[in-house]
Amino acid sequence: MKVFSIIPVAGLILSAGSANGFIPTDAKTLMGLHGTSHMDQTRISLRQLWEMWYGDIPGWVPSNKNLLAMEEIAEANALVDDDQENGELHFDGESFQAGQERLIKLSDQAVSLANSGDYVAARKSIGMALHTLQDFYAHSSWVESLNQKKAGDRIYPGLGYPNTMIYPLGPKSKTCTNCRAQLAISCGDCDANLNTVDLTSGYYSGEPAFQKKSSAKCSHGGPLDFSTTYDLGPIDSLLYFGQGINKDSSTCLWSPHRRLHYQAAEIAVMATKDWINARVYKRLPQLKADLLFGKEYEKGSISDPSDPTVFDFRISTLQPHKRELVARAETLDHEMHTVVMADNVHEQGKALLRARVGGHRKLYPVQIMRRNSNGDKEKSGEYGWREIAIATGGHLITFPENETAEANALLDILSWPNHAEILSVAGTGSEASPDSEFIFPIDSSLKSLVISTSGASSVQLFNPNGSPYSSPSLDDTHIRRVGNTIALNFSSTAIPAPGSYRISLKATTHYTLSISGESDLHIVSFYIVEAGGRPQHRAYFPIPSYPIVGEKPMVKAHIHGNFTDARFEFRTKEGGLIASQDKIRREVDSEQTATMFYGNSSAIPEGDFMAYFTGINDNGHEFQRVVPLMISSSKLQLTAPIVQRMTAGERKTINIGIMNLNSVPDTYDVFAVDSKDSIVEVTESSVYLEPGASRSFDIHFLPKTNSTIGMTEIVFGAKGRTTKGNMSLQRFVLEPEFKPLSYSRIKYHQYANETGSLIDRLIMGKKR
Template sequence: MLGAHGVSHMEQTRLAMGLLWDLWYGDIPGWVPTYKNLLAVNEIAEANALVDDDQENGELHFDGESFQLGQERLVKLSDQAVALANAGDYIGARKSIGMALHTLQDFYAHSNWVESLVQKGAANQIYPGLGYPNTMIYPLDNKARTCENCRATTAVFCGDCDDNLKTIGLTSGYYSGEPKFKKISSAKCSHGGPFDGSTTYDLGLIDSVIYVGQGINKDSSTCLLSPHRSLHIRAAQIAIDATKDWVNARIYKRLPQLQSDYLFGKEYKDGSLLDPGAPTLYDLLISSIQPHKRDLMSRATALDHNMHTVAMAENVHEHGKALLRAKVGRNSKLYPVQIIQDGVKERGSEELVDDYGWRETALATGGHLITVPKDEIMEAVALLDTISRPNNNEILSIAVTGPDAKIDPEFVFPIDSSLKSLVVTTSGATSFEILNPNGSPYELASSAAGTEMRRVGNTIALSLNSTTIPPPGLYRISLKAASNYTLSISGESDLSIISFYLAEAGGRPQHRAFFPIQSLPIAGEMPMVKAHVNGNFTDGKFEFRTKEGALIASQDTVHREVDSEEIATMFYGNSSAIPEGDFMAYLTGVNDDGNTFQRAVPMMISSSKLRLTVPIIQRMVVGEQRKVTIGLTNLNSIPDTYEVFAVDSKDSIIEVTRSNIELKPGETGSFDVNFLPRMNSTIGMTEVVIGAKGRATKGNMSLQRFVLEPKSNPILYSRIRYHQYANETEQLIERLMMGMKR
């Protein structure tokens, strides 16, 4: 659905989830939805909207009277979401829920259920049993006449379709391009709209009118896209009720309370790593994590800790590092990745082992490369608990490498009244000092409760709580460092960036929405920026800065949304021209108390001049082979040879058809990636990276996540209690009007 012309799929999902929060948690004194809820619901809502990128499978949209397959899909996805949540794969579960909700909501926009209610004079009713395993819905006979052509009017492209339905029996429109559900007769309904080839248009003027086809969709409130536009709001209202009912009954109530809270964002596991009996750092971190949280990637392990990601680093191929970046998310990731490495050979030795390129990964994700001697293992665990706090917001994120680094640098940062704590972390510096706004040193009460200083290996962390944090103002921090250092200043605050990403349009032409770009942005282009900010402030603006902290551009075209329907403030608009190289996004402004504030998105954004064209991979099924064709366009001014690769976290890739591609300036090429998920693969979320590395110029990568699904099985006949036939819809509505569920 097109949000600009009605209530979109994402809006329906958010509205329904808001009602569910009140139902689930409204009786908890003082509890209100927080940014955690919005993070979880955004994952569900985006997975919902992305279903529109698949226009070949009609059952995803209940098109073409695909009621049996659509019903089986809803049952399968609900079972899958519950299984994934019970296994701790909450991201995979949310994606499964989102995909199911799109299908559920499309039932009301694409079928004539709402029109049948109107014809019988019935109040809003969700279709009984939709998405439940005890019900099967059977379509009308192929020969049944369901629609006739709309009457032409003087409105261009907008015919009078109010009376084009010829049945009260349950039907849905056919949409061109869905091979399993081709329209078999002109007597069947079309989806409708200018992008539907199953309907008929005569673009020649006949008596100053244009002839239109027999569509029935209610996707939007504009006649250009939706022939039954007048029923759009009613269809959306019923879809919201159905979303609320289905999520509550088919997901929430089937899970233990704790898993439900994790799934929908009320709580987050902090995953304490403390295990005194572990003999080594590697074993310590591995042994204290439940098996479903482990992800072994060529002798590197990534795990969640207080919403951060911790990686134990060894010598891993660069493709494994790319996979780690995919695992922690695209440029919407707001929590840094801490890289742990056994970096000192002997106690007291200054000789460091090769970092194997992990420093670059730490820099790219806003974290630190923490090199730790073996006899400081327990100190390293305590350090992680200090720097990886679940509600910390990045205020300043700096990384400097190379011989040109400024010696003993200073950086300015604000402290505002919303901050409840402060954490300063640096790797590579021997010491640091905080300076007051007047330039005098800030005296640390090192012995006072609320002040904690830790030094482990190459890393120093200072933690201040609400009693020891400095008052609001502009402060400076001075480092004793020469080169290869990182600096992070963060603090707990209700004023926080929930999400930030560069976006591109996706979805069916009449359902366009903006989603995070799948690959590195192209230098010089101006993609859409979308962001959500939690908390109260009077003024705010996004900026692009270098990783060293220098201002690149102020994002004057990224505007604040005044009347957002969400619990957070939304920013949107086109960015300034994407700079070449690496950069970061910052939000600066003034809070409600008049204090200057600053927040950083720690994930570094890297630009490219190689355009990758990668189809969005939503789902794959074990045992089923799939080919994905990747396009490359060289936008550089020189020719280059690109080494191409693909890697995924479940070892589903069986072939990349080319190893390298030579491209002249402006030239385009392609290669194929063949997937065949193994039958014994673990079901759930899969991270996949598809990339091309230039020999002379910078390459590009596409980072995606899809759900690996088991083979589909029809609903067992023994589970079906209610057999509902499309030609009995009138009687079904009458029973509902009498207050009977069946």
């Protein structure tokens, strides 16, 4: 059994909150102590599917692209628990018809998005569907019905398939009796509260479309579900809880049918694999399926400027109802890198691009490619192209028109798959002080090494003993110089021996330096997170905005690979140490795909900084890894609800909160920009705030009915006229106009009151 404890670590406290649900995230399960989370069910299913699709993998070592695809799906799954008002998302309240339609729609949506190349949005659709699918087994009585019939573990036939509809019991059907009341310390006895073999699910308070209409209906259960009470006085009733049938966790605190939790989780994994394989994977061309689930990746290339593959920034300006179509930036957003062919894009368009590439939380740099045929130079600006490249650990690469072929060769080097970032710095040299030096380790897990720098006139590598590094294998074929950028590609035969190396470069202006290598030891994910979801299902989700200066927020990270000692560090973009967070305990997940770290960070510093992970690998060599995405802190707080869905042709309004945490008053210019031209109005153009004061403004949306479905992003921000501002990204799926499910597609009509005979037919070997 895994044991989890609170570990004090020089500013980093690794701890977990209270247990809950088919718990959304790993952290909330106390590392598995109270059950199998939604995220773990998803990871287990995908790992087993990869082996089925691509063959058994002895000593399985997942690649970056495998794990990134898996984590994007798992995170989207957990995020559904932030919506606790719509019962069909969780199959609560006998919402079988609405839940079934949701699964069908999301599978169609995932296939459509993957076919269009929007793999991030497709994974979001898959994750959202899987949460609903898995909740069916935790919240309905299917598992109990199987056990009553002694039918073994079976998935519900047709769940999530378009040819089947599931109709609930009538409102007067009696499904549950009260549990035997006991003091809260013993949770009550609900083992015999279900009095039917028919299919039902528990009602949860706060879901208006599926309210409990009869005390004879089952409740979800748990101390924060107020859909039922004992027939006791108002004081005594607080001493008891336990009414309901949910199997979300293995603890009686939250789950009256806790004894069936692991059985429900096992069947949910079976159903997850079946649905992904049949409803998504098999419906896609092989390459699209491989790209979606992380077996392959797309490499970018620099094409003709007239190429129609572009990303249009349609900006809603500060004046309501006025819009302008600004210049275009060509983006090649593939699995490993985002490459931008940058023209003169509006400043707010650059804000959207910066939030977009950083908001996906890819652990790969963004390379900004600019043709420089007229000798033009990068203009300064807070959201300029150089700032975007630096913020993601990439380079601003300028090159003349006649070096396009060389630029493609350079991109091939920089876009190599499975590279872990070792060092990512940016600085400014001068004529008086052109020299900069950095120390970095090369460890035994590295299979290749790439050193690239932009803005430097020369670069030199030194051995651990101080002598210049040289290698006969490092010939001209391993060196690329394009415009202002130099890249050195050390193959497996030329990679230096493990040790601590020094790199020196000369630059008289802005420069960037990146060192990376292919390695099994890499950072899978790193998030600053905040709590979300209803109290019983609270989990930690990535913050969409900047962290607040001085706060100690929760952080969550996954590291793949073997090591014996490690710590996190905060460093400036120039490489200076801000805070060191010492030894931390490793917790391996159930499938041993990664080591998870979880807890409070040290105080967020003012300004921009980066997260490093350093330690000793299992061969005794010092290693270093960096999250290339720069973290920007703020003293201005922006808040908004997490938006998951928006339907073309339907109006939606979101309210944005803004609070001044600076010690001085300021006027903040606010803006909003979205990627699909959906904004109708921003109700404020500027907001004046005293220190500690807060206000809000609304953003009104009306997506066009002919909008291309897929991931849409809104960036809203506020920039102080005397203080630094903040920027936040909300990302959600834009759906087509709502259309009821075509009943001509339905072949099988399954009714909840026929569940017993359905199980009998399954036992006899007939599907229906």
